[in-house]
Amino acid sequence: MTALDTERLGRRAEAMLEELAAISEEPDRLTRRFLTPEHKRAAHLVGQWMAEAGMETAEDALGTVCGHYAKEGETPGANVVPRLLIGSHIDTVINAGKYDGMLGVVAGILTVEHFRDAGRRFPFAVDVLAFGDEEGVRFPTVLSSSAALAGRFEERWLAGADRDGVTLEEAMRGYGLDPAAIPTAAMRKDEALAYVEIHIEQGPVLEHDDQPLGVVTSIAGQNRTRVTVSGMAGHAGTVPMPLRQDALLAASEMMLAAEAIARTHPEAAMVATVGQTKVMPGAINVIPDRVEFVLDLRAASDPPRLAALREFVTRSEALAAARGCAVAFDTYHDCPTAPCAPWVADGLAESLTSLGLPAPRLVSGAGHDGQSIAHLTDFAMLFVRCRGGISHNPLESATVEDMGLAVAALIRFVEQFDPQRRA
Numbered sequence: 001m002t003a004l005d006t007e008r009l010g011r012r013a014e015a016m017l018e019e020l021a022a023i024s025e026e027p028d029r030l031t032r033r034f035l036t037p038e039h040k041r042a043a044h045l046v047g048q049w050m051a052e053a054g055m056e057t058a059e060d061a062l063g064t065v066c067g068h069y070a071k072e073g074e075t076p077g078a079n080v081v082p083r084l085l086i087g088s089h090i091d092t093v094i095n096a097g098k099y100d101g102m103l104g105v106v107a108g109i110l111t112v113e114h115f116r117d118a119g120r121r122f123p124f125a126v127d128v129l130a131f132g133d134e135e136g137v138r139f140p141t142v143l144s145s146s147a148a149l150a151g152r153f154e155e156r157w158l159a160g161a162d163r164d165g166v167t168l169e170e171a172m173r174g175y176g177l178d179p180a181a182i183p184t185a186a187m188r189k190d191e192a193l194a195y196v197e198i199h200i201e202q203g204p205v206l207e208h209d210d211q212p213l214g215v216v217t218s219i220a221g222q223n224r225t226r227v228t229v230s231g232m233a234g235h236a237g238t239v240p241m242p243l244r245q246d247a248l249l250a251a252s253e254m255m256l257a258a259e260a261i262a263r264t265h266p267e268a269a270m271v272a273t274v275g276q277t278k279v280m281p282g283a284i285n286v287i288p289d290r291v292e293f294v295l296d297l298r299a300a301s302d303p304p305r306l307a308a309l310r311e312f313v314t315r316s317e318a319l320a321a322a323r324g325c326a327v328a329f330d331t332y333h334d335c336p337t338a339p340c341a342p343w344v345a346d347g348l349a350e351s352l353t354s355l356g357l358p359a360p361r362l363v364s365g366a367g368h369d370g371q372s373i374a375h376l377t378d379f380a381m382l383f384v385r386c387r388g389g390i391s392h393n394p395l396e397s398a399t400v401e402d403m404g405l406a407v408a409a410l411i412r413f414v415e416q417f418d419p420q421r422r423a
């Protein structure tokens with residue numbers, strides 16, 4: 001095995017991430033939502049890097065950029081080509097960090113570039129994938145582009161609209177995509193050997209344990225529930241407090257109920273978050289008559305999470321009734337806990353060992369495209385330590401050293417990858 005210059009790999013990664021981070025919808029912070037012109041610019045840049053690294057590039061019906069590094073002896077247009085999938089996402093949250101998602105795509109590109117420079121091919125192809133809708137912050141969908149690759153795109157998602165009323169279908173057409181072609185994005189199950197993703201941990205465990213890298217055991221399940229609370233608009237100066245049907249106060253009590261429920265389940269690593277609300281009519285001197293918010297609920301296993309959601313609904317209905325309000329729930333995203341395939345995770349652990357590194361195992365509280373790809377093939381993930389465990393925040397950061405080790409581990413993983421190990 002050739003010695004790997006992890007410092008150089010880490011510096012390359014950092015420079016590429018810096019270049020991607022400059023492509024933002026907003027001048028003074030990083031925001032790059034699915035199917036925006038900025039997504040297209042980032043996709044184009046990533047496609048260029050893939051081509052420069054020796055890959056054939058294509059864009060699928062959902063805008064996923066795919067770099068294909070042919071297997072040894074592969075003939076163009078071959079029917080069934082077994083392939084190892086490496087990927088992550090290039091969309092971001094609002095005011096994001098520059099590592100979440102993009103690091104996994106850059107690591108895949110640098111890995112293939114290493115083999116191209118070494119003139120190395122394998123008995124399997126390597127596809128590097130840059131998904132465009134992992135975060136799910138523009139449309140009421142989550143993981144839609146990886147879902148399409150796994151043949152799990154749902155037609156009803158096309159009608160979902162963003163904050164400006166633009167539907168996913170309209171945005172696809174504006175981006176130059178044809179919704180009718182979505183089924184063509186599905187990869188054949190007999191071609192996908194496994195999927196691996198490098199990602200920052202987005203939590204404090206590796207830093208706390210002073211470990212640069214860690215192997216993920218499973219991805220926590222999550223659901224997103226839109227809660228709509230309806231009350232009665234009224235004059236802020238004339239309606240006595242006991243006579244109000246204040247939708248915002250009812251909604252506020254529901255959010256606190258969600259927090260209380262999550263706090264009673266530390267054993268399930270349960271977390272409840274409300275990051276997005278809409279208060280109407282939104283005038284300072286009008287009692288709010290309608291509030292929409294989305295509850296993001298997660299836990300390390302599914303039964304307590306689903307029970308907690310039921311408890312939240314029951315308590316919210318009582319809180320609404322007590323204030324003469326109505327409440328409705330729409331759980332538009334429910335993604336079960338996704339276990340990583342032991343044979344793939346063990347391969348990642350062995351690659352760490354081959355670098356003389358420990359291979360700690362940890363759960364992912366954050367969601368990832370692997371939860372979709374699990375319906376297509378076995379998957380596993382490698383986490384990279386991030387400073388203070390901070391993520392979804394411009395303070396998010398990983399060191400050049402740790403990123404270099406992650407790319408080196410991915411290179412070793414590919415070198416040692418043996419699809420026969422599949423159970």
Ligand code: HGY
Nearest residue numbers: 134135365366367368
């Ligand atoms: O929300 C998540 O867990 C991921 O960052 N999309």
Ligand code: MN
Nearest residue numbers: 100101134368
């Ligand atoms: Mn991510």
Ligand code: MN
Nearest residue numbers: 093100135392
């Ligand atoms: Mn994220």
